[in-house]
Amino acid sequence: MNANSIKYKFYPTLLNTYDSFEKGYVTETELIDRINRLPSVQTEAQAKGTSFEDAAIKGINEELFDAGILARVRALLPRPMVKTQAYCEYQINDVLLYGYVDVIGKIMAVDIKTTGKYEAGTYAGSHQNFYLPALRSKGIRKLRYVITDFNDVYSEEYDQTFDFSHQLSQINAFCQFVEDNRGRITDCKIFGGEK
Numbered sequence: 805m806n807a808n809s810i811k812y813k814f815y816p817t818l819l820n821t822y823d824s825f826e827k828g829y830v831t832e833t834e835l836i837d838r839i840n841r842l843p844s845v846q847t848e849a850q851a852k853g854t855s856f857e858d859a860a861i862k863g864i865n866e867e868l869f870d871a872g873i874l875a876r877v878r879a880l881l882p883r884p885m886v887k888t889q890a891y892c893e894y895q896i897n898d899v900l901l902y903g904y905v906d907v908i909g910k911i912m913a914v915d916i917k918t919t920g921k922y923e924a925g926t927y928a929g930s931h932q933n934f935y936l937p938a939l940r941s942k943g944i945r946k947l948r949y950v951i952t953d954f955n956d957v958y959s960e961e962y963d964q965t966f967d968f969s970h971q972l973s974q975i976n977a978f979c980q981f982v983e984d985n986r987g988r989i990t991d992c993k994i995f996g997g998e999k
Contacts, residue, residue, distance in 0.1 A: 809895075809897075809898055810895065810898060810899070810900045810996045811898035811899070811979075811995070811996050812898060812899045812900070812979055812982065812994060812995060812996060813899075813900045813902060813993060813994060813995075813996055814899060814900070814901055814902075814931075814975070814978065814994065815901070815902055815903045816901065816903045816930065816931035816932040816934060816935075817903070817931075817932075818838060818839065818994075819901075819931035819971070819974060819975065819978060820930060820931050820932070821834075821835055821838045822835060822974060822977075822978045822981065823929060823931070823974060826974070826977070835981075836985060836988050836989070839982070839985075839989055839991065839994055840988075840989060840990045840991045841991050849918070849920065852918060853917075853918035855868060856869055856916070856918050856952070856954075857906060857916045857918075859874060860874055860877045860878060860881075860916060861881070861885075861888055861906065861907060861916070862888075869954070870954065873952055873954060873955075873956075873957060876952075876957040877916065877950050877952060877957055880914070880948065880950045880957070880959055881907055881909075881914055881950070882907060882908070882909020882910065882911075882912045882913075882914060883909065884909065884910070885907050885908075885909060886908050886909055886910060887907070887908050888906060888907050889904045889905075889906065890904060890905050890907075890908045890913070890939075890942075891903075891904055892904070892905060892935055892938035892939050892942075893938055894934050894937050894938035896972070896975065899975055899979065900996070901931070901934045901938065903932065903934075903935070905932070905935045905939070905947075908939065908942065908944060910943060911943055911944060911945045911946065912944065912945065912946045912947070912948055913935055913936075913939055913944050913946070913947050913948070914947075914948045914949075914950055915932055915935070915947070915948075915949050915950070916949075916950050916951075916952075917949055917950070917951040917952075918951070918952055918953070918954070919951060919952075919953050920953060921953060922951050922953050922956075922958050924958070924960075925960065926951075926960070927949045927951075927960045927962075928960070928962070929970060929971070930949075931971050931974070931975075932947075933947060933962055933966055933968065933971065934968070934971065935947055936962060936963070936964055936966055937964070940964065945963060945964055946961055946962065946963050947961070947962050947963075948960070948961045948962075949961075982994060982995075
């Protein structure tokens with residue numbers, strides 16, 4: 805990685821928000837607010853998701869969730885778990901992608917997701933799939949999403965053969981969006997500053 809050539813620093817959730825903007829689910833103002841990291845009120849669903857992740861990985865407040873669902877989620881986690889909340893980064897041209905994956909094992913990374921309604925293939929378009937090349941040097945060959953709607957458990961799995969053409973196209977479009985809105989962006993970390 806060449807730090808001098810980094811012009812932008814993006815994290816997957818921000819790029820996923822841009823995807824939601826392109827689809828009309830997020831307004832331009834909401835996207836700019838996310839870029840600027842303006843504080844927002846955590847929703848009940850977000851709090852429940854964070855709490856579930858802590859229960860599944862760390863055993864914290866397990867009693868708040870169905871034991872069967874927790875057991876099924878845990879069965880899909882790598883054994884042994886090498887690290888939780890593992891930082892990773894990956895450079896594409898002048899863009900540095902960085903973030904944290906929930907769990908890494910010896911050859912597989914896992915990200916836990918909670919949702920109100922699950923549709924198969926939901927995470928094929930996720931920018932978190934860049935964790936695959938970012939973790940390749942650590943021996944990671946697969947990325948598994950473990951998803952629950954609190955009634956059932958699902959998984960999606962991607963490997964190093966994943967086609968990133970959709971995500972790369974969105975990154976290029978997002979770079980243009982950022983440049984077009986530079987005057988509205990107050991958090992300059994996105995322009996290659998400190999994380």
